[in-house]
Amino acid sequence: MQPPIDLRSDTVTHPTERMRDAIRRAEVGDDVYGEDPTVNRLQELAAGLLGKEVGLFMPTGTMSNLVALLTHCQRGDEVILGDEAHILHSEVSGYTLGGLSARPVPNGRGFPDLQAVEAAIRPPSLYGPRTGLLCLENTHNRCGGTVVSPQQMAAAGALARRSNLPLHVDGARIFNAALAQGVPAADLARDATSISFCFSKGLSAPAGSILLGDRAFIERARRTRRMVGGGMRQVGVLAAAALVALAEMVDRLAEDHAHARLLAERLAPLPGLELDLDTVQTNIVAFRFTVANLSPEAFMARLRERGVLISAHAGRRLRAVTHHGIERAHVLRAAEVFEAVLGELALPSAAAPLR
């Protein structure tokens, strides 16, 4: 039997042969002492690429975000973020570990309305929480991999500076955002006080993320990372794979974008799916399953029986993600399977789509 076409996430990617070789040969040291040469090299390289002073290697994107929030904020602070933010929905409210609360604002298509953000910033008061941080996400996962532009970043940065607030960017897929807009990743990081990105998504490394900012912030973040148990030792074995990811896996993300577009164009006309092609900007295809008399879970199970795996965001919102290992032929086959499964539902007469 053929292996399934796995479009659940770009996190399912496996390390390449070159990464496995690099892992085997990696020079290592104790990174809690700052003595792992491969980690140090990775941190310097990533900081240079994003135009930040210093980087701090992390086991996961979730820990990068958590450490950023705990380092920027004090107990009792409120964090302003979009109401579809990964930090809000998919990181088990880790910010509560620091006594922080979330202040969601309408997310738009991945970039919140700055008037709503400004209105959510609290004036100093004896009674209310202090606004401690503004968070953005680029690309925006739950909004379908949409990008935030350098101009939007500049406007958000200006608001944050005016309001004396740090700005953290969850840039798990920042190279997808940069590539899609034809700009250097540093242009998307310039206005951020801190930014994180992941090696283990489209870049295909087995694990790892990095948090970047100025020296004083990263020194404090290093203590926070230790506090939450993220101080790793001979972790150059992972940094070695991440170095290969940066050298060899960034430019090829364009293929994933082209494949996502192809898939989206095939799925958009199908009855029972609602898909806005304007949101397909990188490697994520987000859509709604609108057939009233079949649950999204049952629909996904039918796709799975025919060898296509996708995932659910929430309710009827589903998602397919392209990545290394998904070729054009897989995309065409997946689109055929969608068509066949939806065809069996005899739409639109037997089952009216939900609107």
Ligand SMILES: Cc1ncc(COP(=O)(O)O)c(C=O)c1O
């Ligand atoms: C936007 C975004 N931020 C953060 C993360 C967290 O990364 P990790 O799963 O490595 O903790 C993800 C993971 O999918 C993500 O999509």
